[in-house]
Amino acid sequence: MPVRFQHDQKENSFYFITFTCYKWLQLFEMTNGYDAVYKWFGHLYKNNIYVTGYVIMPNHVHVLLYFPAMPTSLNTLIGNAKRFMAYDIIKRLEERKEDNLLDLLHGAVKKREAKKGQIHKVFEESFDAKEGYSKEFIFQKLVYMHHNPVNKKWNLINDFTEYSHSSASFYEKGIKRYENIIHVNDALSGQLPGSPLTQKLAQ
Numbered sequence: 001m002p003v004r005f006q007h008d009q010k011e012n013s014f015y016f017i018t019f020t021c022y023k024w025l026q027l028f029e030m031t032n033g034y035d036a037v038y039k040w041f042g043h044l045y046k047n048n049i050y051v052t053g054y055v056i057m058p059n060h061v062h063v064l065l066y067f068p069a070m071p072t073s074l075n076t077l078i079g080n081a082k083r084f085m086a087y088d089i090i091k092r093l094e095e096r097k098e099d100n101l102l103d104l105l106h107g108a109v110k111k112r113e114a115k116k117g118q119i120h121k122v123f124e125e126s127f128d129a130k131e132g133y134s135k136e137f138i139f140q141k142l143v144y145m146h147h148n149p150v151n152k153k154w155n156l157i158n159d160f161t162e163y164s165h166s167s168a169s170f171y172e173k174g175i176k177r178y179e180n181i182i183h184v185n186d187a188l189s190g191q192l193p194g195s196p197l198t199q200k201l202a203q
Contacts, residue, residue, distance in 0.1 A: 013067050014052065014132030014187070015074070016141040019082060020060040020124045022108060025101075027122060029058035031092035034165050036085040037061055041178060043084075049077075050182040050192065052138075055145040056165035057154070062145035064138065066187040078127050086122035138184055142171060 021027040028034055037056050044051065044065070053064035071077050093102055108121035132138040146168035149156040157163050161172045169175040170183070182192065 011067070011069050013070060014138050014184075015065050015067065016062070016130045016132060016138075016145075017065060017078065017127060018060060018062050018129075019078060019127035022105060022121045022124055024059050026058035027089050028056060028061075030098075030101075031089050031096070033085070033089045033092060036088040037165075038178060039088075040081045040084055041180065045180045048192075050187060051167075051178065051180070052182050052184045052187055053142045053145060053167045053171070054165075054178070054181075055148050055163070055167070057148055058156075062141075062148065064132070064141055064145070064184070066182065066184075068192065074129055078129075082123045082127075086120065089122050090120050135184075135188070142167075142184070146171070 028037070034056050037054075041051050041054070041063075048068055049071070050066040050068075051063060052066045055062050090102070090105070093105075102120065105120040105122060109118050113121070130137075130141075132141070146166055147160050148154065149163040149166065150158070150160045160166070161168045164177060167178065167181055169177055170181055180193075186192070
């Protein structure tokens with residue numbers, strides 16, 4: 001089920017968000033669809049929603065978002081994101097002629113989803129969203145997501161800071177793999193792109 005979201009959420013909030021591919025299929029890896037997530041990040045940035053931490057795994061995404069002003073609906077925000085990414089993933093599966101997988105994803109669509117125009121089920125319907133109620137909680141989530149690629153289940157790489165689709169290198173070495181990432185401390189202190197404080201510091 002979608003996350004229950006209150007319309008009176010306060011401004012200047014962090015949310016740790018997780019969404020997964022259908023049946024935990026490694027669809028990002030199969031289609032090299034990681035760039036679809038970065039495109040979504042770019043869309044968020046243009047709308048003054050800031051990525052402060054992330055890891056894109058073969059079949060799921062963890063992202064820590066900072067909202068100077070809360071959107072009307074977090075459900076709608078994430079729902080639109082998944083539709084946006086699903087389009088790219090399905091297009092690549094079609095180009096690769098992955099007919100068996102496409103049939104599987106098509107067969108998973110429920111009647112009520114089909115009535116809304118959905119053809120393939122790329123992501124699980126639900127997603128997880130936890131508000132970053134404290135600085136300690138926020139940094140715990142950063143550590144958790146950054147170490148995802150090196151945990152026993154995945155073991156994708158030896159050094160977690162070297163995983164290509166993660167903000168770990170930014171926090172540990174100052175190396176940006178996603179250009180517009182914002183440090184949590186900068187968000188907390190109001191040093192955001194276009195803000196008076198940021199402009200003053202740049203002078």
